[in-house]
Amino acid sequence: MRRPTLEAVAARAGVSRSTVSRVVNGQTTVTPDIRDVVMRAVNELGYVPNGAARNLVTQRTNSVALVVSEPPNRVFSDDPMFSTVIRSASIELEAVNMQVVLLLAGSPESHARVETYVAGGHVDGVMLVSSHGADPLPVALTRLRVPVVSYGRPAVPVAMPYVDSDNVGGAAAAVRHLLERGRRRIATIAGPLDMIGGQDRLAGYRD
Structure with missing residues (x-):
């Protein structure tokens, strides 16, 4: 059985092919009554948009890369x-x-693969997780002009938005809690010191 085409939907709805294309791609330049007619034809024929073709038109993949810099x-x-x-x-x-x-990026080889994959236009944006000090991806991805956000402050100086916890304040509050309960010999396990989270937790403990 042949897959219904955009032309078949247009014929069933009595509109142009371009009108059907605008409707299925979510554009708002079509009146509600025409949109209803087109969507009725889509449902009757069981038309499913060609994702690859639509991506070429919209320049979007509707995918976001979650890049974890760990093995x-x-x-x-x-x-x-x-x-x-x-x-x-x-x-x-x-x-x-x-x-x-x-996408896992726990080695130099995987760093290069991730950079190539993102540069190829396969995703609309990137979320970086668990970035270490020697990780080249924060700088490399900002050069690609792809929207990037880091989960945690990047360990290298780079103009990138990030979301993070108050690791300094959290560690200081934890130590203060123990001090208030009479503890005087307080150790800390800060985490990897090539990561900002570990550095900040150690700083808060020392404060």
Whole structure:
């Protein structure tokens, strides 16, 4: 059975092919009554838009890369942080009809693959997770002019928006809590010191 075409939908709806294209691509330049006629024809014929062709027109992939700068054995470990971030990002993006593409970048070879993949236009944006001090991706991705946000302040100086916890204040509050309860010999496990989170937690502890 042949897949219904855009031309078949246009014929059923009694409108031009370009009008059908505007409707299925979500453009708002079509009147509501025409849109209803077109969508009725789409439903009657069972028409499914060609995603690849639509992406060429809209210059969008409806996908966001979640780039985790860790090896697989670290990401798929018992650490709940990674599963929480992946699950939360997926839920939020699915709510706006977008897809998460998980890319692991735990080695120099994978850094190059991720940069090539993003440069190829396969995603509309990038969310960086668990970036380390020597990670070249923050600087490389900003050069590509792709929208990028970092989960955590980047460890290298780069003009990139980020979302982070108050690691300095959190560590200081934890130590203060113990001091107020009479503890005087207080140790800390700060985390990797090539990551801003680990550096900030150590600074808060020392403060």
